[in-house]
Amino acid sequence: MSLRSICVFCASSPGTDSALLDVAREVGAGLARRGIRVVYGGGGSGLMGALADGALGEGGEVVGIIPGFMVDREWGRQDLTELHVVDSMHERKARMAEHADAFLVLPGGIGTLEEFFEVWTWRQIGLHSTPIALLDAHTGSGQGFWQPLLSALRGIYEAGFVSEASLEDVVVAATLEAALEGLAERASAGETCILRPGS
Template sequence: MIQRLTCFTGSTPGNDPKWLEVAHDVGVVLAERGIGVVYGGGGGGLMGALADGALSRGGEVIGVIPTFMIDREWGREDLTELHVVESMHERKALMAELTSAFLALPGGMGTLEEIFEVWTWRQIGLLDKPVGFLDADGFWTPLLDALRGLGEQGFVSSASLAEIVVASDLDTALAGLEARESSARMLRPTAPDTHG
């Protein structure tokens, strides 16, 4: 069972109001399922809509934001927890520590950078938490097609592509992430029994 989900998404609303609805609805559903939201702590765009959705149903919402963004008044203080860190590197490391899995919602450069970094960490063994894309209305399809093209050229392994959860709806995304999280948990070494 996923206890907390880190959602990477846009800090701006985009050009189509449906993306705000997608982010808000994700927050609502996660809260209703008792899954905490971990996100970048922003108050605007899809990030704000995600937080609003979860908070509207009494969900846990944990924001992680660097100091320079607070200085620019990009954060919000009505969250369950707000962690203020010194750098983007600390931000991503703490988000990874606090979560069970990662999901990319619609977004731009920051969203891409974040989801690719945790996917890379997974590939090189720095974490074993599942990673996915919410491909709502085909938002990520062009990117995913490009990644398959990289695979055909030998730059992304078929195993790497196969392990990523891709789903057009949140229910399917959560099921895929939970299945991979359960598999990873079964493979993790247990602490030795020192009580003999």
């Protein structure tokens, strides 16, 4: 299956590691070079802004979906291919999902985690079949950004609160190329990538 449009979740703040801003910018550029449309939350700062900058700089399509209250606070940007202003955070996520062939999760905080866990939950209960990937980008320390989360999830599995099948349902990759390969395989053949620390 050809991935034509990917919804990217990531931080609206820059964080403390500038390498992650570079990762977001390169992800945007890399998707654009492959002809893949970027769908994201419409923000203009942090990793979100870097993602959009990277895609637009390569002539790519970028679709932003943002609630009106964020536009009122001037958190959005107007130079996107499309900007959809919606009424609520719930509508924002639903519209982002409607536009996506896959979900790609970059480094982020509480909002990014909430988005990831919601679409993962939706997939588990059969509300959609869209594949999901965590981009486990290396931080300045050399560790993959999502390794602490992956360790916590394995602990939750060992405690009996999440199944092995659920953990296997998320692609985990250190590079964009590997993430796209995993997403395409899942979209076309239903193959899985086991979610475990160090993967």
